Amino acid sequence: AQSVTQPDIHITVSEGASLELRCNYSYGATPYLFWYVQSPGQGLQLLLKYFSGDTLVQGIKGFEAEFKRSQSSFNLRKPSVHWSDAAEYFCAVGGGLTGGGNKLTFGTGTQLKVEL
């Protein structure tokens, strides 16, 4: 069964500081990996995704993530955080087909607080 672990429930960083959010996955084959962001009271928005190719993936809003197969990780990074980045971030792994339909398995999320 596929699973995702986000070990950090809450993270606080200062504006302008760098950010790394951790994500570890368990999946039996080549994983489809996603990072979504959820602003308060909003739905989820895709930041970036990975399936194959270059293990460093660029996304929107200046985010990037690196796929490391040996560590089963897909950590999200940003060199300089802005106050508007305060939100909840979800890592997800795709696959798990049974009868069709890509089913995403989500981590429990990391709440990011940005101090001014």
Add this chain to the structure above:
Amino acid sequence: NAGVTQTPKFRVLKTGQSMTLLCAQDMNHEYMYWYRQDPGMGLRLIHYSVGEGTTAKGEVPDGYNVSRLKKQNFLLGLESAAPSQTSVYFCASRVSGTFYNEQFFGPGTRLTVL
């Protein structure tokens, strides 16, 4: 394009009442999903549909029913609401094809069952 919309945005029910949540998408997507989001648990899949007239169970289907009579709509029903169904419900949709395709999410419905 409105994308994925959900109706209603908020609802309060009493235990035992029934209701239907409506999800609509105008992107001509084949696949649609219903998730629930609870604190500390991320999003969990309730039911999904790979096309008009087809539905399938997800991770937490008990107490819910769904219907996909029209391609653009995906309804989630609670026949007899329970306090354990207090949650935020999200609908999502995506094009068919590879697993790589992004799911697009609606803004959510916040449901409280008293």
